[in-house]
Amino acid sequence: MAPRPSTLRLTGHALAQVALAVPTILAATLVAVGGGTALLVIGIPVLLVGLPLLRWIADRHRAMAAATLGHPVPADRLPDDDLPLLARLATWGRDPMSWRELAWAFVSASVGLAVSLVVVLLMVGIVTLVLWWYATPQLMRLRSVADARLLSRGSHELLEERVQVLTETRAETVEDSAAELRRIERDLHDGAQARLVALQMNLGLARELMESDPGAARELLAEASTTTGAALGDIRDVVRGIHPPVLADRGLAGAVQALALDLSVPVTVTGELPERPSAPVETAVYFAVLECLANVAKHAGAEHAWVELGQHDDLLVVVVGDDGRGGADPSGGTGLRGVARRLAALDGSVRVSSPAGGPTLVTLEVPCESSSPRTTPSSATG
Known part of the structure; x- marks a missing residue:
């Protein structure tokens, strides 16, 4: 477990949070205005400025909360790397974390700012230094818990998402398994099975011709040998498609x-x-x-x-x-x-x-x- 930060370091976090309060309000306003006017096109440039700024500020608060609480505070955003502009905007819009960060911004710039200001002001007065020393860890932990709750998904949300993913992957796995079984059946039917039927017919004819026409029987046996090799090759191909021998070896x-x-x-x-x-x-x-x-x-x-x-x-x-x-x-x-x-x-x-x-x-x-x-x-x- 990471060591708890000192009171001085926590006060440094509080100063940083106070300094980020105005940019947070600005970023949240840009996101709200840009989101409300995005359909009119004019809101798109506003969003392209406001949302990245809000995400950057939120990540700074995540880092401070993680340092205070001693555990990570993940962003859990939907991936948007290498997406075209419109697809990226659509991803931002349907990302629950975008809405969480917007809600957090207003809480951070009001209640959160008040908590951080108390920490800073307690340090200023000589009379309040003792109170600052003992109260700062508790106040900053309270603020960090609130930031972490708003800036990361809770266990209930993660569990719901996990159940949804498992449901989807289970259905897809069952579908893929059924398709794979159909492929194996088709390959065996069209390949090895057809060759084995031809092999059985050739062996039956060779047995009938063994005494009356030994030469023709030998030709049929030679053809049967070739068919056997081809059937084995088909079976090996099917097995290789299930679990390649080179992978096992x-x-x-x-x-x-x-x-x-x-x-x-x-x-x-x-x-x-x-x-x-x-x-x-x-x-x-x-x-x-x-x-x-x-x-x-x-x-x-x-x-x-x-x-x-x-x-x-x-x-x-x-x-x-x-x-x-x-x-x-x-x-x-x-x-x-x-x-x-x-x-x-x-x-x-x-x-x-x-x-x-x-x-x-x-x-x-x-x-x-x-x-x-x-x-x-x-x-x-x-």
Whole structure:
């Protein structure tokens, strides 16, 4: 647990909060006016000034509250990186944290300002120094608790959001599983099953011709041998689509290196995994990387791609990048959406940064628990 800040430091926080009171009122006014006139277009430039200013001020208060309380006060805003202007404004508008920060601004500039002023004024008078020394930690903690409650989502909201996410990911996982079963059934029916039926017919004919026409029987047996090999190949392809043998044998890093060798674009694989993730995590991340590299080969027009593997505490992080034309849009196709659904079932996430002209970076993050210690040395495949 972080040590509690001193009374002097808390007083410094109070002085900063007093100094930020006027900018807070200004930012909140700009946001309110800009939001009310955004449909008239004239409010958009006002919002573009007011909302970033309000967010910056709120983040300063989050930092002070976190230092006072000894625990983080996260913003939990909706991501808006690399979004076009109108999409960013729409994201700000539907982000609950934007409304929380606006409400906080008026509370901070009134009740919060009063608390901070009391702390500052108690320090000014010689008679009130003792009261300042003992009252400041309590007053600043009271203000910090209020700031933290308004500037971060409560446990009830987080629980509701978690239930909603689990409901959606469960439905998507069931749908994906049903589609995968249909694909396996189709592949077996059209591939291995058809070849095995032909094999059975050839063997039956060969048995009938064994005495009357041994030469024709031998040709049928040779054809049956070829059909057997093709059927085994079809079955191996189906099994590889469920859980690639290279993933079981060599782990995630080795399997990704194998993918890199097969890609038409040169791919560099780097990174180190101190422990081997669990099988579900390995499988999900493997197929996510496979989809990302397939997109590079098909759409990016890249000369080079790279995959960076890393593990930070209990978080597996994989970055797939390329130097292609950029402009990748997760909402424009099913590939990246499928990757996001696959990882969401494991509480994972996908972030895409792909400005026009590149580079494109797809960051995959999945909470992981190790299945067995296994150190994979850094390597490069290109």
